[in-house]
Amino acid sequence: MSNQVLAFESLAVHAGRDDLVRLGVHAPPLDLSSTNPLPDMELGGCSYESMATGGRPVNDGGFVYARLWNPTVARFESALATLEGTAEAVAFASGMAAMTATVLAAKAECGGSHVVAVRPLYGGTDHLLASGLLDVQVSYCAAEEVATTVWADTCLVVVETPANPTLQLVDIKAVVVAAAGRPVLVDNTFATPVLQNPAAHGATLVLHSATKYLCGHGDVVGGVVATDTSWAAALRRVRAVTGALMHPLAGYLLHRGLTTLPVRVRAQQESATKMAAWLGGHPAVRKVFFPGTPEGDPAGLVGRQMRGPGAMLAVQLAGGIEHAARVTNAVRLFTHAVSLGGVDSLIQHPAALTHRPVTPDARPGADILRLSIGLEHADDLIADLAQALG
Numbered sequence: 001m002s003n004q005v006l007a008f009e010s011l012a013v014h015a016g017r018d019d020l021v022r023l024g025v026h027a028p029p030l031d032l033s034s035t036n037p038l039p040d041m042e043l044g045g046c047s048y049e050s051m052a053t054g055g056r057p058v059n060d061g062g063f064v065y066a067r068l069w070n071p072t073v074a075r076f077e078s079a080l081a082t083l084e085g086t087a088e089a090v091a092f093a094s095g096m097a098a099m100t101a102t103v104l105a106a107k108a109e110c111g112g113s114h115v116v117a118v119r120p121l122y123g124g125t126d127h128l129l130a131s132g133l134l135d136v137q138v139s140y141c142a143a144e145e146v147a148t149t150v151w152a153d154t155c156l157v158v159v160e161t162p163a164n165p166t167l168q169l170v171d172i173k174a175v176v177v178a179a180a181g182r183p184v185l186v187d188n189t190f191a192t193p194v195l196q197n198p199a200a201h202g203a204t205l206v207l208h209s210a211t212k213y214l215c216g217h218g219d220v221v222g223g224v225v226a227t228d229t230s231w232a233a234a235l236r237r238v239r240a241v242t243g244a245l246m247h248p249l250a251g252y253l254l255h256r257g258l259t260t261l262p263v264r265v266r267a268q269q270e271s272a273t274k275m276a277a278w279l280g281g282h283p284a285v286r287k288v289f290f291p292g293t294p295e296g297d298p299a300g301l302v303g304r305q306m307r308g309p310g311a312m313l314a315v316q317l318a319g320g321i322e323h324a325a326r327v328t329n330a331v332r333l334f335t336h337a338v339s340l341g342g343v344d345s346l347i348q349h350p351a352a353l354t355h356r357p358v359t360p361d362a363r364p365g366a367d368i369l370r371l372s373i374g375l376e377h378a379d380d381l382i383a384d385l386a387q388a389l390g
Contacts, residue, residue: 008083008194009262016079016255030252031072036063054237066248068240073251079258080214081226083193084206088232090239091224091251095189095209096124097244098223102185102205103134103156104242105234110183112153118143118175119362122164122187122209123355126362129158140362143170146178154179159203160187161196162306165350165370166289166314169301176202183231189213189341194265196306205231210250212341215257216264222250264343264375268311271378275371276313278382284323284389286367289314311373312340314350317389321366324349328369330388333380340372345381347371 006014017028038044039062047061051068063069073091081089092098107113114137117129129138141149146157157179161170167190176184185205186198192213198206208214210222223246225235239245276290290296292309302309317323327347328336334347338354348354350364373381 011082012079012262013259015082015258016075016077018078019075028072028075028252028255030248031070032248033063033070034066036065038062038064051236052240054233054235054240067243067245070245070248070251072248072255073246076246076251076255076258077224079255080193080208080210080224083258083261084188084199084226085193085197086199086206086226087229089224089226090232090235091210091222091246091254092239092244093223093246093250094221094244095207095211095223096128098207098209098225099125099128100134101235101238101242101244102207102225103129103136104238105231106156106183106185107134107136108238109231109234110153110155112151112155113137114139114151114154116141116146116149116154116157116179116182118146118157118159118170120163120166120168120364121158121160122189123350123358125158125160125187126355127357130359143175146175147180150179150182154182157182157184158187159184160189161198162190162291162310162312164190165355165364165368167291167296167310167312168289169291169297169299169306171299171301172198172201172203172305185225190310190312191306192261192265192310192341194262195269195308195310199226201305204228210254211339213261213265214254214341216260216342217253217257218339218342218344220250220253220257222246222254224254265311266308267375268373269308271376271381272311272313272371272373273309274378275373275381275385279313279315279385282386282389284318285315286318287316289316289368312370313373314368314370316365317367317369319367321351324367324369326390327385327388330390331384332387333376333384334371334388340370342372343375345372345374345376 183204
């Protein structure tokens with residue numbers, strides 16, 4: 001059947017599996033080869049040249065070497081591209097490797113060295129851009145300031161929506177218009193392709209920390225960028241020369257994780273919605289950050305850009321940082337840990353951990369905790385937070 005007539009749940013199960021019947025297998029095979037036999041010196045050389053410069057394997061030329069291509073990873077890439085509605089996707093060893101490769105590719109493709117970054121962003125991304133390691137000039141701004149922040153040599157506009165850690169939503173179409181032809185990267189990690197497809201709203205590149213929801217079980221580190229054919233070639237070229245490849249086992253587990261992604265995200269979202277409502281009435285909570293509330297979605301992007309509010313939320317505690325520390329030490333069902341998007345619920349203090357490298361003026365408040373809602377029963381999670389909040 002054509003992908004166009006399949007529901008998202010069906011695509012999640014079957015995408016990236018087009019070659020299984022030909023191979024005579026039901027489960028996707030795991031290819032751990034670090035090198036591959038060459039059928040012919042000339043064909044192998046042509047295939048090597050094609051992949052080393054961002055292309056695909058040449059027919060009958062083989063995969064040559066795992067730094068250039070792996071069929072297990074390629075199946076995951078194909079599946080993710082299908083779910084994001086893009087022509088291709090390129091997988092990396094981590095989300096930060098994916099972000100680094102995107103900035104390097106943007107500099108090479110656009111010939112500029114200026115990046116516009118819409119805050120708030122994941123602390124690792126914010127720190128990477130500010131570090132000077134990638135030799136770019138960075139202008140940080142709010143979403144409504146993009147049009148006045150881009151320069152003639154702006155090579156990339158970086159946006160995260162919902163944003164980490166306080167879940168602000170950004171109108172992707174408005175940013176694309178404001179970017180005036182510059183490539184726009186959207187970090188779609190929190191929303192996942194279940195709830196949002198940035199490419200459909202004009203984004204050039206769609207990035208995921210695949211470690212999070214795409215994996216869903218806390219046992220893989222990876223990153224992936226969904227985009228068009230031209231940008232995919234540019235990203236593969238960077239990946240080939242820098243060696244930021246995804247391990248085949250990670251690709252295998254991520255491809256498997258996609259099959260349950262719609263079921264997991266929707267169940268987690270349902271629990272997060274209940275928890276946000278309960279937290280909003282708790283006397284120890286000053287504010288709840290969640291796109292499912294009118295305050296969390298003032299522009300009405302849920303239902304127009306997103307298909308739901310997601311399963312991430314944050315809270316501002318009335319008792320400040322001391323109360324935040326007590327809560328993270330007191331939880332029993334939640335795990336006090338960084339990361340997000342797994343089947344188990346996590347709680348963390350962004351200012352002390354994931355956003356610690358961010359400049360103080362842009363760092364989240366010390367009284368804010370971020371929660372990733374898992375697949376436990378919502379009543380049990382509420383009971384745990386009730387005793388932890390005190």
